Amino acid sequence: MKNIKDNSDNSLLLAIAPASDNSESLNFEKLASHLESKIGVSIEIKYCKDYKEAIQMLSSGVAQIGWLGGAFSNQELEIQNSLIEEFAVGVPKGKSVPFYRSQFIVHSSSEIQILEDIRNKKIALGDDFSTSGYVIPKKELSEVGIDIENENSFHSIQRVSNHDEAIFEVINGKVDVAPVSSINLDLMITNKRISNKDFRVIHQSPNIAGAPLVYLCDLDSVLKQQIKSIVLDAHNHIDVSGYGGHLDRYVDPIDSHREYIESYLKPQWGWRTLLGIVGVTLVYVLIAIDLEVNLSQLLKNSYFYMKDVLMRMLPPDFSNFRSLMLSMLETVEIAMMGTLLAIVLSIPIGLFSARNIAPNYPIYLVAKIITIFFRAIPEFIMAMILVIAIGFGAMPGIIALGFHTMGFLAKFYAEAIEHVNEEPIQALESMGASKWQVVSFAVVPQIIPSFIGNNLYILDRNIRMATMLGIVGAGGIGYELQSAFRMFEYPRVSAIIIIIFFTIFVIDMASSWIRSKVI
Amino acid sequence: MLIEINELRKTFSNGTKALQGVNFFVEQGEFVVILGASGSGKTTLLRSINGLVECESGEIKFCDNIVSPSTLPDLRKQTGMVFQDFNLVNNLSSINNVLTGLLDSSNTLMSMLYLFTKEQKKQALSCLEMVGLLDKAYSRVDQLSGGQKQRVGIARAIIKNPTLLLADEPVASLDPMISNSIMALLWNIRKQIGLTVVCNLHQVDLALKYSDRIIGLSGGRIVLDAPTKEVDEEYIRKIYDGHSTGLFFNND
Numbered sequence: 001m002k003n004i005k006d007n008s009d010n011s012l013l014l015a016i017a018p019a020s021d022n023s024e025s026l027n028f029e030k031l032a033s034h035l036e037s038k039i040g041v042s043i044e045i046k047y048c049k050d051y052k053e054a055i056q057m058l059s060s061g062v063a064q065i066g067w068l069g070g071a072f073s074n075q076e077l078e079i080q081n082s083l084i085e086e087f088a089v090g091v092p093k094g095k096s097v098p099f100y101r102s103q104f105i106v107h108s109s110s111e112i113q114i115l116e117d118i119r120n121k122k123i124a125l126g127d128d129f130s131t132s133g134y135v136i137p138k139k140e141l142s143e144v145g146i147d148i149e150n151e152n153s154f155h156s157i158q159r160v161s162n163h164d165e166a167i168f169e170v171i172n173g174k175v176d177v178a179p180v181s182s183i184n185l186d187l188m189i190t191n192k193r194i195s196n197k198d199f200r201v202i203h204q205s206p207n208i209a210g211a212p213l214v215y216l217c218d219l220d221s222v223l224k225q226q227i228k229s230i231v232l233d234a235h236n237h238i239d240v241s242g243y244g245g246h247l248d249r250y251v252d253p254i255d256s257h258r259e260y261i262e263s264y265l266k267p268q269w270g271w272r273t274l275l276g277i278v279g280v281t282l283v284y285v286l287i288a289i290d291l292e293v294n295l296s297q298l299l300k301n302s303y304f305y306m307k308d309v310l311m312r313m314l315p316p317d318f319s320n321f322r323s324l325m326l327s328m329l330e331t332v333e334i335a336m337m338g339t340l341l342a343i344v345l346s347i348p349i350g351l352f353s354a355r356n357i358a359p360n361y362p363i364y365l366v367a368k369i370i371t372i373f374f375r376a377i378p379e380f381i382m383a384m385i386l387v388i389a390i391g392f393g394a395m396p397g398i399i400a401l402g403f404h405t406m407g408f409l410a411k412f413y414a415e416a417i418e419h420v421n422e423e424p425i426q427a428l429e430s431m432g433a434s435k436w437q438v439v440s441f442a443v444v445p446q447i448i449p450s451f452i453g454n455n456l457y458i459l460d461r462n463i464r465m466a467t468m469l470g471i472v473g474a475g476g477i478g479y480e481l482q483s484a485f486r487m488f489e490y491p492r493v494s495a496i497i498i499i500i501f502f503t504i505f506v507i508d509m510a511s512s513w514i515r516s517k518v519i
Numbered sequence: 520m521l522i523e524i525n526e527l528r529k530t531f532s533n534g535t536k537a538l539q540g541v542n543f544f545v546e547q548g549e550f551v552v553i554l555g556a557s558g559s560g561k562t563t564l565l566r567s568i569n570g571l572v573e574c575e576s577g578e579i580k581f582c583d584n585i586v587s588p589s590t591l592p593d594l595r596k597q598t599g600m601v602f603q604d605f606n607l608v609n610n611l612s613s614i615n616n617v618l619t620g621l622l623d624s625s626n627t628l629m630s631m632l633y634l635f636t637k638e639q640k641k642q643a644l645s646c647l648e649m650v651g652l653l654d655k656a657y658s659r660v661d662q663l664s665g666g667q668k669q670r671v672g673i674a675r676a677i678i679k680n681p682t683l684l685l686a687d688e689p690v691a692s693l694d695p696m697i698s699n700s701i702m703a704l705l706w707n708i709r710k711q712i713g714l715t716v717v718c719n720l721h722q723v724d725l726a727l728k729y730s731d732r733i734i735g736l737s738g739g740r741i742v743l744d745a746p747t748k749e750v751d752e753e754y755i756r757k758i759y760d761g762h763s764t765g766l767f768f769n770n771d
Contacts, residue, residue: 139651139700142696142697142699142700143664143666143667143697143700145694145696145697146696147696206648206651206652206653206654207653207654258641261641261644261645261648261653262641264644264653264656265637265640265641265644266657268615268633268634268635268640269633
């Protein structure tokens with residue numbers, strides 16, 4: 001590196017880049033003279049004509065301290081990080097952090113609501129190097145697909161020399177929208193030059209770090225430490241100023257950045273979630289107390305009785321295996337007939353209870369009520385009533401299963417139909433297909449997999465339920481089970497349970513296989 | 520040399536010859552764009568680098584070590600990946616998505632309960648700041664726009680400080696304007712944290728704007744490997760089998 005400087009002449013040079021945002025408020029004189037009196041070397045300020053000149057003065061070692069403007073924080077302009085190091089950044093008056101935002105403002109009576117709306121409107125922009133008046137807005141606008149460099153994006157683009165001018169242009173209705181720095185906006189409100197009723201903020205950028213003061217890395221480390229601590233302490237002695245006019249104080253950029261990041265820390269589990277977990281636990285504890293659920297008691301006593309019952313059930317008695325298997329077959333037949341009935345009934349009812357297919361609202365409502373009604377009555381109760389009405393045998397079982405599960409299937413179909421992808425439907429409609437043609441070409445193919453899956457599930461479920469229906473006299477193996485219990489023939493009970501288990505196991509395997517093949 | 524690839528071949532079970540003897544290298548710190556039409560094998564090539572696709576012959580060296588099943592976990596620790604369709608967990612917040620990038624170095628039990636150290640969370644927030652999404656840290660990612668989702672994807676890829684970033688068509692699902700800003704973000708982050716980037720693209724204009732070197736792939740073979748500033752329309756034509764690319768060049 002070529003910047004070998006000699007500090008023996010006991011003077012320092014502070015190079016200041018121009019602030020494109022609002023040049024009149026750059027004021028480093030007081031800070032420099034405070035620094036001068038504290039460290040006892042003369043400090044000269046050089047206001048450079050552009051950013052390039054300032055960085056040149058630093059890299060050649062002519063200047064030792066600098067303020068490089070907003071461009072410093074834009075990665076658009078490259079700076080050798082090894083050359084300079086930031087040591088202080090100003091906190092604007094009335095703020096607690098050295099950050100600001102670029103805010104898009106419109107007149108309070110404007111109809112513009114969101115950023116996308118500013119397309120083809122009159123916009124005021126700062127010069128190309130203005131951080132919050134051009135560079136950041138450019139980024140924000142590109143996010144919504146508006147190219148700031150393309151003049152066709154807007155009705156007109158007016159370039160302004162500072163934010164105050166941009167704000168007045170918006171308030172006076174000369175332009176529709178302008179991106180401005182939140183520092184200037186807040187300052188103008190505080191000074192009562194404008195009122196916050198005059199404008200609306202439609203969008204704001206993420207936080208932008210304020211431009212820092214920098215010094216050369218290879219400056220004497222004692223001197224660096226001295227400069228830094230004096231600047232960070234300056235607000236206790238003088239009225240500090242710098243970029244943005246009067247400042248509250250200077251802070252360490254690294255510390256303040258860390259604090260800024262930390263301000264976003266939140267616990268991973270919010271208090272609402274924790275409250276929810278505590279609440280649900282409490283409800284269950286209360287239920288357990290109310291039901292006198294006592295796990296230790298249960299384990300201690302029931303063990304003995306369970307052992308007794310199981311001993312009596314073993315070994316299983318398969319002496320009338322043939323007639324048991326015939327009853328089992330009857331159960332499976334009842335389930336299959338019930339499922340068929342359910343499918344046949346649920347196709348029209350399912351279609352009519354899908355909101356997007358139902359011909360009109362009354363039909364939809366009636367279909368919906370039917371499905372809810374049959375779902376609400378357990379097949380057990382339905383079978384009991386039917387046994388009284390039409391007598392013992394398979395019929396009450398078939399009808400009870402059929403109508404109850406029709407309620408389920410119709411609900412499943414309706415939901416599948418309501419969630420079909422609308423795009424092919426639109427395509428068919430656009431080509432003049434009628435409603436029912438649309439159903440058969442765009443709706444049915446989409447719901448076939450769930451149709452098959454649901455039917456298999458219902459068949460599966462009906463076989464399990466049918467084994468129980470015999471208990472109320474609706475035919476099948478349940479009747480055998482019931483009578484074996486009544487006669488205290490526990491070995492036969494266990495035989496029946498084993499048969500039911502194997503039947504359901506086989507059917508389950510078979511339906512999984514079919515499912516994997518068809519869906 | 521960070522990556523060295525020799526005679527890589529891959530034929531898929533349906534007979535598609537995705538790679539037919541590919542050779543190239545990537546230097547530390549380079550931004551390399553692999554350019555090619557759909558079906559040219561660029562996704563297979565990129566995925567073979569971090570072992571998501573297994574090749575039947577040829578070798579891949581990472582930091583002079585041959586990549587094998589035993590060295591793969593180590594390579595993946597040093598690699599971040601950005602995907603075409605973002606591959607984010609939609610129901611989670613941005614910060615939790617970014618934190619998934621640290622799972623390999625986290626306590627299993629604690630991380631399964633979504634518990635991370637303060638340091639890890641600060642790291643995630645810094646990464647979100649780097650991609651300009653700090654304000655959206657606690658928004659669910661399904662509420663973000665496409666460009667913002669890809670920014671979260673990039674933050675997730677860089678949180679573990681990888682040596683290498685693999686980007687598989689990072690802008691293919693985004694409109695041109697946002698594509699440009701995402702590529703600019705990758706380009707800047709590369710400089711900021713000293714990454715090596717290998718990026719698949721099919722947009723010629725973006726490749727010319729954001730790369731140090733362009734590798735052209737056509738039919739599973741490398742047809743172009745040149746520094747970006749030397750690449751002209753004649754070269755690009757090779758990649759697209761002589762089809763006119765005048766359209767692509769009108770953009771600039």
